[in-house]
Structure formats: C-alpha cells, structure tokens
Amino acid sequence: MPAWLKDAIFYEIYPQSFQDTNADGIGDIPGIIHRLDYIRELGCNALWLNPCFASPFLDAGYDVADYYTVAPRYGTNEDLKNLFAEAHKRGMHVLLDLVPGHTAAEHPWFRESCKAEKNPYTDRYVWTDEVWRIPEGMNTIRGFSERDGACVVNFFSHQPALNYGFLNPAESWQQSMDAPGPQATLAEMKNVMAFWLSMGCDGFRVDMAGSLVKNDPEQEGTIALWRQVFAWLEKAFPEAAMVSEWGEPDRSLRAGFHMDFLLHFGPSHYNDLFRCDNAFFAGNGDASAFVKAYEATRAKAEQGLICIPSGNHDMQRLTTHLPEDGVRIAFAFLLSMPGAPFLYYGDEIGMRYLWDLPSKEGGYSRTGARTPMQWGRTANAGFSSAAPEKLYLPIDPAGDRPTVEAQMTDPDSLYQEVRHLIEVRRANPALGNLGRLRFVYAPEKACPLVYLREAEGERVLVILNPSETAGTFPWTEGLGERIYGQGGAASVENGTVTVPAKSASFYRV
Ligand code: GLC
C-alpha cells in the first residue's frame, strides 16, 4: 500500500459544481486549483475528482468518449497537470476517476466496433453473434448497427460494456478472459492509467470495479483480472493508490485494491446509519446490523482500508435524513473510524439535497446532491459569475443555506466541528487510518455505539449517543482524558458508563 495512504483524508469533488472561473456556469479545473488552500485548511490532503474526460455527458462524464483528453468545459490536459503540481506543492494527492467497464456510445472504439467488417475494435465490446440472440441476465442494445449482433451494456443503455471476457464462456460469442480481444482491452486500460500517472496523477477511484468480467457471479474472474493489473502497477507506479467502487471489501481488497468503500448498495448496512427513515445517527435507529456486517467483512479482508464516505454524487446528502446534531455525531463517527475518510464536497458545511430538480446529465434522483458549492454571499453563492439561468444546476434557494464564508467565522459551525475532528484525528495515531478497531458496545435498537481505537500503545474509546435519551454500557476500566467532546461528558460508576443524550466523546483509556 502506498505510504501516503496512512494519513490520507479525501475530499470528493464533482467538478461541474465546485468552482467556475470562466463564467460559463460550469465548474472547472482552474476553479479546483483556486480552492486547494480551502481544502487543505479544512484538513483534507487528498482529492478524488469525478470523471473529467471528454464526454457527451449523458451520465455526468461516466460515459467517456476519450480517455486521454480532459473535457474542454473543464480545461485542458495542461490544466490537469497543473492541478497535480499545485496539489503536490501543498502535500496533497489527486485521484482521478477511471471508468474501465464501459464507454460512451459515441466513443470512436464503439463506432468501429459497430461496423460489419472486422477491424481492431470488433472485439473491444461484448457482442452476441446475431441481433436476435439476447443473453439472459444482461441488458443489450440492438438494431442500430451495421454489425449483426446485440451489444451488452453496463449501466445506462448508452454505455456499451467493454470486453474483458467471460469467466466460463458457454457460447461461441463469449470470449475467454485471455482471448486477444479482452487482452487488448485490458492493455489499453493500463495505457490510460499509465498516461495520467506519468503526468502526476496519484491514482484512481475505479468505477463499478467489480463488474468487468461477465458471467462471474462470485466475481472471481474480475478479482483475477485486477490481480494482474496490480502486479503491473506495483512495479510501474508503486505510489499509485487505488480505491474501488465495489462495496464488498472482502472481495475488492483481495483483488489488490488498497481501499474500498462501504456504500448505499451492497451488504454493508451503510444506509442504516445515515440514510433511512430510522437512521442510527438520527437517534432512533440501530447500528447493530452495520457493526455485524463490518466485522464479518473485516474478518475476511486481511489488508487494505475500508472507507466510509460522508456521501457521494450518487446518494442523498448527509443532512437529508439527519438533524443537525445527528450530522455532527455522524462526523465524529466518520472521522474516528479506521480506513481513509472520504468527505463529499459541501458536506462539511451541511449542504442540503435539493428535492424535485429536473434531471441533469443522467442524474435523475441523484441530481439534488450535485448542486453548486456554496462559498459565500456574492452572486450564485460565489460559485460562478454567470447569469443564474446558465448555471450547471441551481444553487440551493433557501435563505438560510449554509456557506463556507459564514461558517468559517462562526466558532460553533459544522465546518469548525469537522475541521476540529480532523485535527483530533491527526493528533492521535490511535484514531488514524491504520489504527486497530474493536467494537465494545453496539446493542440492537439502542444506543450508545462504543468502540476502541488503538495504535502505537495509545488507546482511545469512542462513545456515540445520537439518541434523545441517556444511555449506559458496561466498562470496568475507567475513563481518562476526554480528547474530544460534543454535548455532555460521560460518567463512570461501578463498572457502568452513563452517556448523556445527543453526545459524542473520545476518551483516552
Ligand atoms: C458509478 C458512478 C455513477 C455512474 C455509474 C455508471 O456507480 O458512481 O455515478 O452513473 O457508475 O458509470
């Protein structure tokens, strides 16, 4: 694992919505450079940028039309190179988003692949051998190409699936993973990675990383494929960091990834904590299923980081299901768990999910979590000097919308709380990315949630009680210095700790 991941705290940027510098209403790379000091001051030292490559933007850039060129609306390759350099100057690292599973339908490879005559791209995508043959359990598009066949798609129907082969080919049109077509696809993806890594990029977040090989229910084929990639990467770019969008660390970390996310899909019970009607951090939910799933995953994943994001561009905002104090206790959790924390832009000031926005660039219900960053009081909240109707998405119209400017000067703001939590994490190795974790108390349908973090001979007990009522848990060891607190302190008597309602505490023990 690259050494820099030991203390990496990531900030995810949806480039469309972060900072516009040329008044076209869309965020851009010079805007990100302009805001690097802000991110550093918050305490984050690494970025993940959503895809910023040439694209028709039918899925916000997850439909890549050219893997080697920055989308003109964001700037140039030179701008991106400049971002890498400016980040490095500040001791920061930058991950790009790699979308290896599919391209845009307008990618030149796909146009070639649609032709009836054989050419070097005939086998770049997954096609059946005649248009009437529709494989079971896969989505296809058909009837539009000169070529006779149905083409498998990965996500939306404008995202044809790149061909990495089938685990156990069962029909003549299904190629094995080591056939020339799949091997050429893989070689090209390595070229893409090498291209950006050589330019100064520090690694990738990998989109739908678990879905490359087809007919692969246990993902063993995809795991084997990634192991090949990592064997190459560790030699060629040993400092490159890779985080998968997979959601099952026991598989992805075995595949070689350094990090995987717990997500709103998959077996992690992530939503139980933050995003459901009775979310744990809203005070009336249950963390026990999450804890069980976490422990089961951890037991099977020998190495690597399990990362819990505050949110991302695919889900509602952290504030959607949680009250303000719940959001703060959730941050105390996010910033005291092992793994690298990932903060979604704007979550540090409590930006809101906007309901009922018309879909933008394939966002649909995700659109409301992708609105422009709220910097300050100036026009368009400081995001852009374009006319409001030209903005990528409207700014939160609420009169009391949170802004960076207001929260930076308010000592009691969420921004200050998050910043402080990052400081506390950085000052205490036990709380760090690699520190050990042991759950102490995670009852069904009750609070608090208690766990112990440990590293370098230091131990910190984390006690989180989002409930409206006080709670207790058994603990015979006593409590030392309270190194972080929200709400009242805990007290210990006769082997029982009493925890006030709506509180979060870190104690040395
Ligand atoms: C991932 C991305 C999502 C995208 C999809 C297809 O889930 O996070 O935004 O639409 O993959 O690439």
Ligand code: CA
């Ligand atoms: Ca712009």
